[in-house]
Amino acid sequence: MEIAFHGKRALVTGAGKGIGREIARKLVECGAETFALSRTQADLDSLKSEVPSMNIVQADLQDWDGSRKIVEQLGPIDLLVNNAGVARNASFLEVKKDELDFTFDINVKAIVNVSQVCAKGMIERGQGGAIVNMSSIASTKALKYHTSYGASKGAVDMLTKVMCLELGPHKIRVNTVNPTVVWTEMGKAEWSDSAKSGPLLARIPLNKFVEIEDVVNATLFLLSDKSAMVNGTSMLLEGGLSCS
Numbered sequence: 616m617e618i619a620f621h622g623k624r625a626l627v628t629g630a631g632k633g634i635g636r637e638i639a640r641k642l643v644e645c646g647a648e649t650f651a652l653s654r655t656q657a658d659l660d661s662l663k664s665e666v667p668s669m670n671i672v673q674a675d676l677q678d679w680d681g682s683r684k685i686v687e688q689l690g691p692i693d694l695l696v697n698n699a700g701v702a703r704n705a706s707f708l709e710v711k712k713d714e715l716d717f718t719f720d721i722n723v724k725a726i727v728n729v730s731q732v733c734a735k736g737m738i739e740r741g742q743g744g745a746i747v748n749m750s751s752i753a754s755t756k757a758l759k760y761h762t763s764y765g766a767s768k769g770a771v772d773m774l775t776k777v778m779c780l781e782l783g784p785h786k787i788r789v790n791t792v793n794p795t796v797v798w799t800e801m802g803k804a805e806w807s808d809s810a811k812s813g814p815l816l817a818r819i820p821l822n823k824f825v826e827i828e829d830v831v832n833a834t835l836f837l838l839s840d841k842s843a844m845v846n847g848t849s850m851l852l853e854g855g856l857s858c859s
Contacts, residue, residue: 633799650670683729694744703764738782744786747791748775750791775789
């Protein structure tokens, strides 16, 4: 199944590293004029050196007004991937206000902010569009020490459904991708210890974690016309964990 985005303009947040970086690279391969947004200029510079046609955008999504202005200056966006996300893990009794604020600023508020700008443009042009919000299996399965993260991803899932309801009449589809542990550098650092990963893997029928490519493929499918009737859904990438 070939997916092509020729003539489309795409924006990926959190595109400096990991999943977002690979999604941005693949969008370019599929023909989209792609904007990679990250807080870290060095990551953007290295991405640009690897993919010269990539448009790089430096912005701090925690800065509502500043990042909004930057996104407004990008012009029309047809495909949006709200990938930027953070995790500040702590036991429930030790969660601090600034950790909650930071997590929700990036994981939830930034989605609202960036999506408002892009969706308004989609509505004005009347051509529709597609938005994918990066969520997690932690939105529905409680994990120890994931108070801030799990709550934020639960909010992302419901935010996506409300966006679907309100933006659908304008031909704008909105979905989430909900993976379990993704084997990024961050994922390896957190889950390489078999004493920790073993019990979780034992509950996954496929007995493996998610590869970055799995998330990229799911995201591109949801952005494409191949998923024309997929709207307001959460695509689980968890190898059957929910069945165990």
